Amino acid sequence: MVDDGSHAVPDLTVPLIGHDEALPAFVTARSQGRLHHAWLITGPKGIGKAGLAWRLAAALQSGALPADSAGTDLFGEGAPTAGFVLDPGHPAVRLIAAGAHPGVLYLSRSVDAKTGRMKRDIGVDQVRRLGPFFGQTATDAPWRIVIVDAADELNPSSANALLKLLEEPPKRALLFLVSHVPGRLLPTIRSRCRTLAIRPIAGDRLTQWLIAESGHAVSADDAALLARLSAGAPGRALMLVREDGATLYRALTGLLSAGSGIDTLMILSAGLAAPKEETRYRLFLTLLTDFLGRFVRFLATGETDGLDADDVALFQTMRQRGGLDRWLELWEKTNHLAERADVVNLDRKQLLIGLLSDFTGLAA
Template sequence: MTEPLLAPRANPRLLGHEAAEAAFLDAFRAGRLPHAWLITGPSGIGKATFAHRVARFLMAGGRPDAAGLDLPLEHPTFRRAAAGGHADLLTIERNNGDDERKRRSREIPVEEIRRIDPFLRLTAAEGAWRAVIVDEAEAMNRNGANALLKILEEPPARAILLLTCGNPGALLPTIRSRCRHLALEPLPDATVDRLLAEHAPELDPADRAALVRLAEGSIGRATSLLEEGGLGLYRDMVALLDDFPRVDFRAVHKMGDRIGPVAAESSWRLFTELLVWWMARLARAAARGTEPPEIVAGEGTVMQRVVGAVGRAGGLDRWVELWDNTRRLFAQADGSNLDRKQVLLQAFIGIERACNS
């Protein structure tokens, strides 16, 4: 039976980021703890979980002689923070969507960021620290970023801001310069495999291995792919290219009927993400003069055909251009009311033409 994945605020475990915890503890023990931290890295590797661990540690009156950031599950600070009821913790994040597609909001509005300053100016309710976590800080709009910058310029005492961010380049340089940067690395495959086995012990070992390779060091991505049928969609995507450099457009039509409707929103999003990711993965491997490892059976043959066709049709530059055009096409469809089936057909027509010209 698949075990539910704990939300970051309620997750007592963090594997694979021991170096980051040690760096934080070194700063804390030295008595020179920066008031703002920028925690970066790919999606789904534990950035928010790390931020909540730091917040709990400080709110519980963290001791310099502590061996780590762990708090026992029965600790009052852990229990209240996990339930979202700790008076000294404020979490800012994108809202869950309330439209028919159940999308999360694209931005963190400025009104949310303006909650931070009055919160931090209060005295800690339990006499320790006040903590603010801004999850996916790159989602702040321009006004929100400027509002946060003012807070960073005049930080109150015994207060800490923890910004998680998957794309630090999207933040204002002045925000980045006022934060201690802590980069979290993708998890080792062995760690993702272990966590995935715990999350879904019934999963076939071959399927688990394929999900680990697709996840690229992100347990969040691995579990999302599992729960949304991503591995099956990936196999279907590879099958569409089985006769490459020719494309079976009858099969593409059927796929469009399957994932094009609004009701299949999650499948559309996942399929298009996987196709763009696959194209980028192949480009990176070609640039290194290697071939990426096979994820599902038969994929190696498809990749060899693609690499051969790309080489005959203009090489790596042509494939990178095709990847960028495909990515833009799907982004355009995502932001408008374009017929998704036609968009999918257009994408595969572009792939076939680029590799047969």
């Protein structure tokens, strides 16, 4: 069952990339009959943590990962790095893909009925649903599996409610806690979980994967740029491909490098503020805050590791237009406004014009 819409379930037929350490650790624990009741899946956003949780749930519920197996049915060519493949025709896999499996419950932030917007956290009432869920006996599902995405968004009350379940886990119960920043979780929650850490994927490997996944529709230069912008996270890289992130990023750096006039700034802001451009608008804010974060680190340390030659050249120019304190102030302002845009009904066009005017004024 999906707590807030079946859109949360990824395409289970798409092979995973990476997870080279996490997958074998889980498969080994299962094959040796040492499957822990709670798993903390950590790594950057877009790295594939929730995707891994859904696939492991599907593998367990469909019997593709029995306790006496090394799990080779799950891996292409018998190697974890070759991918993670499930039988899409299996009834359990089909139910999970539809968000309708009675033995799988997905918890995430829900929509506030009064405002129509996403709530800021996962509430205690949602976590309390787990008690009746784990108590079900009317289905043939071999496991009761809960995916919490993301556990970082639990509020104090819901975190304590979850802790009680972790302390006294029901039989045949399994919890996957997705966490972008595990340090935000209660230490007592972390201590009761086994950790599956997912590492960023090397740039060259991700670049080649993006080219292949796009059917060679993405150029090598664009794929390399998007792999770098995604910080090794394949989910984020694919989203950048879908939303033409390379063009957005070049528009951003063009504004900052050329000190473009008000007409260019207005056209870009108006286009991104259109209702149908919700995803690209949020992506642009993310690209902007990430770019400024890299620039602030460059100003503070002078280090160029992980930067390409074009970014370094632009940073060298921008550093002449303002000191660290001023750029740090603008970076913090951008982060604050980007976060508020999720909660408060801010005028997108005016927000972008205000931010970009500040940045282009300094960068010109």
